[in-house]
Amino acid sequence: MTELFICLLLAVAIIILGVSLLILKVINIYAHEVLNPSPFATKEEKEQQRVDLDRAKAILPSKPSILEKIMGLKPISEEKELIMEHTFDGIAELDNPTPAWFMVLFYGTMIFAIVYLTTYHVFGWAPLQEEEYAIELKQADEAKAAMLLKPGNAANKINENNVEITKDAAELKTAGILFKSTCAPCHGENAQGIVGPNLTDAYWLHGGTVKEIFKTIKYGVPDKGMIAWEKTIRPQQIAELASYILTLQGTNPSGAKAPQGNKL
Numbered sequence: 001m002t003e004l005f006i007c008l009l010l011a012v013a014i015i016i017l018g019v020s021l022l023i024l025k026v027i028n029i030y031a032h033e034v035l036n037p038s039p040f041a042t043k044e045e046k047e048q049q050r051v052d053l054d055r056a057k058a059i060l061p062s063k064p065s066i067l068e069k070i071m072g073l074k075p076i077s078e079e080k081e082l083i084m085e086h087t088f089d090g091i092a093e094l095d096n097p098t099p100a101w102f103m104v105l106f107y108g109t110m111i112f113a114i115v116y117l118t119t120y121h122v123f124g125w126a127p128l129q130e131e132e133y134a135i136e137l138k139q140a141d142e143a144k145a146a147m148l149l150k151p152g153n154a155a156n157k158i159n160e161n162n163v164e165i166t167k168d169a170a171e172l173k174t175a176g177i178l179f180k181s182t183c184a185p186c187h188g189e190n191a192q193g194i195v196g197p198n199l200t201d202a203y204w205l206h207g208g209t210v211k212e213i214f215k216t217i218k219y220g221v222p223d224k225g226m227i228a229w230e231k232t233i234r235p236q237q238i239a240e241l242a243s244y245i246l247t248l249q250g251t252n253p254s255g256a257k258a259p260q261g262n263k264l
C-alpha cells in the first residue's frame with residue numbers, strides 16, 4: 001500500500017516538474033519578447049531570413065547527434081582529424097576518444113564502491129548479508145510464533161509433548177489417504193516396510209508411543225533416509241498419521257519386512 005502511495009507521489013511530482021518547466025519556458029519567451037520584440041517582417045523579409053539561416057546551417061559543421069555523443073563518436077566529416085600517424089598496409093588507426101557511456105560506467109562503479117564501502121563496512125549504516133539473513137529469520141520466527149498462538153490455530157499447537165491418540169474415524173481415514181500418497185513409497189501400501197521399516201509390528205527403532213511416533217515423523221531421521229515432515233505436513237495431520245500408524249499394529253500385511261529395533 002505504502003509503495004503504491006510513494007509511486008503515486010513520484011508520478012505527481014514528475015507531472016508538477018514538467019508543468020513548471022513548461023511555465024518557465026513560456027515566461028522566458030514572453031519576457032524575451034517584451035524586452036526586445038522581434039521586428040515586424042514582411043513576407044519577402046521572412047523568406048530572406050529563412051534562406052540566410054539555411055545557408056548559415058550549411059556552412060557550420062554538423063552538430064553530433066545524441067547517439068554519437070553517447071558513443072563518443074566524431075561525425076564522419078571530422079574523421080580525418082582523428083587519423084593517427086602510423087599506418088599498416090595502408091590501414092590507418094583512428095584516435096577516437098573513450099565513449100561517454102564507458103566513462104559514466106567507469107566513474108559510476110567508483111562512486112558505487114565508495115558509497116557501498118562506507119555504508120556497509122565503515123559506518124555500518126545497513127546490515128550485511130548475514131545480519132540481514134539473521135534478522136529475516138528472527139522475523140519469520142516471530143511471525144510463526146504469532147501464527148501458532150492464534151486461537152484459530154489450536155490444531156497447530158499440537159506437538160510431541162501434548163499429542164494424543166485420536167480414534168476419530170474421519171481423521172484416521174484422511175490420514176490413511178495421506179499415508180498412501182506420501183509415506184507408502186518407502187513404507188509400503190500397508191506399512192509393511194520397503195526402504196523404511198515395517199510399521200505394523202511391535203518393534204520400533206525410535207519408540208512406538210504416539211508421542212515418539214509423532215516426533216519421528218516431525219523431525220525425521222535425516223541420516224537414515226526418513227524425511228523430516230514438519231515443513232510439509234501440519235502438526236494436526238502428523239498427529240493423525242501417528243494415530244493411523246498405531247491402528248495398523250498387528251495387521252501383519254503380506255511381504256512384511258523383518259522387525260527392526262526394540263520390541264515395545
Ligand code: HEC
Nearest residue numbers: 182183186195196197204205206207216221224225226241
Ligand atoms: C524416503 C523414504 C521415506 C518416506 C517417504 C517416509 N519414510 Fe518413514 N522412514 C524411512 C526410513 C529409512 C526409516 C528408518 C529410519 C532409521 O533407520 O532410523 C523411517 C522410519 C519411520 C518411522 C519410525 C519407525 C521406527 O521403527 O521407529 C516412522 C514412524 C515413519 N518412518 C513414518 C513415516 C510416515 C508417517 C511417512 C509419511 C509422512 C514416512 N515415514 C515417509 C523412510 C521414509
